[in-house]
Amino acid sequence: MVVYAGQGDPRRSIELLWRGSTVENRPGPKPGLSVDAIVDAGIAVADEQGMAFSMRAVGERLGRTAMALYTYVPGKNELVDLMYDRTMAELPTSYPLDDGWRPAVTQWAHDMWEFYGRHPWVLQVSQARPVLGPHEFAVTEELARILVSTGLPGRRLRGIVGAINYFVRGAAQTIVEARAAGGATGEADEEWWYARSAVLLEIQPDLEKKFPMLHLLETDREPIDPTLPYLENDALENFRGGLKVLLDGVEGAVAKP
Amino acid sequence: MVVYAGQGDPRRSIELLWRGSTVENRPGPKPGLSVDAIVDAGIAVADEQGMAFSMRAVGERLGRTAMALYTYVPGKNELVDLMYDRTMAELPTSYPLDDGWRPAVTQWAHDMWEFYGRHPWVLQVSQARPVLGPHEFAVTEELARILVSTGLPGRRLRGIVGAINYFVRGAAQTIVEARAAGGATGEADEEWWYARSAVLLEIQPDLEKKFPMLHLLETDREPIDPTLPYLENDALENFRGGLKVLLDGVEGAVAKP
DNA sequence: TCCAATACTTTACGCCATAAAGAATCAACG
């Protein structure tokens, strides 16, 4: 299940995102938890166990039952929203433009790529309905700021911002899920690929003849960095190459009106 | 939950994908179903109800219990794999190159975009572990074929193929999920956005000053086609713009060595 | 005719999110 953002009461969600919890002097037992603590626990659990994290797991990590969380947070969806936005706080929001927009965008993209690698579950949070939280805003604002310095009009930049976002996300997703495929250890990785490929070639021996272009793409390789596992090499190379082409396109748009 | 492809026995999965079910004369009652029928039912259910489709629902549509499906298919993951690959069969796999690669790629991308619109659940199927089915191969092979005609070496094309895929997927995801946000009818769409935005502006009145670049991007609009709903306009415009930039980048790569 | 394989159902298990109700705790008011 992709987690859709903000199914619940929009007011409550947005207040939580932008205001945090307002604590006054109220009757009743002192709260033993806080929204912040719950969000942090949620992030920790998700980082460890992926999106299979559950309210039970988050509660357990805090020494409570799952239901205790519902005192602070309307439901799982809203918690995910908060986790999503909170995590984004760790991204830089100020890139120097001294060398122009291109190095800045490149750095932004690489940071984003690494961010997704650190928090794979973020990629599962629905994208289209933006969470509309402050940190997500800040991160996108920064990309916009960098790109505005190209001089291109906003109406053209919107597609570009989207393209860069989609690209980084997609590329990150590829590597992240490929890693996950290997299992918890991250080691059985190549074996998994190998098992699949072997069976595939056994069943379809003439695969390379049936799909000659894919074969061509697969086999025309640059020398790889032997210190990295195969998949990381592959993904990083493709990421750099794709980003380069994308930014070349932007450059073209900047050059001619 | 994003549905990961192929958790089970790789041999069984791949055989199902590439060979279909082998039916001989065996003892026991005649099968009342077939893998094909189940896959079709699965696609129908998913098209209607989104990824919340369940084994029970698929079984029901065929007048069986959920467990009956397990006679034909190892599990839900494998069924999703089969659905995924089967759906892709409806995509064209031969674009004319008479006018060069660019119109062909553009058409490929638009077809893909519409495909995702027809089958939104496909976007939820895990990307990174490719399903490795014949139709997915064919679709990607075709994109590769088009791009090989640019004369670029395979090693450079790999990043480009990735970038185009990610972009189309991302852009489609945005519009598809935005549609879904509106609810089953697809009508409450703008209202949903409006509700969120209104609350956001109420809580953060100086939003536009805090994020001036986003504001700039948002407000610099082209005249829109009044026959389409707002969101479709927006998404389509961004899709075209982003794709153009991306392909400009490819063109740049083609021009200079 | 009987055996063994097959198709399918029923039942059950362990997850999940979360609704509903109850127990314990505390500030404020009479």
Place this chain on the structure above:
DNA sequence: CGTTGATTCTTTATGGCGTAAAGTATTGGA
């Protein structure tokens, strides 16, 4: 100082999910 009412947290229960296990009915071949 005792009571009230709000608040935190637990317990229990509901209805969903994928699928394991066991049972029943059906069939081709020996």
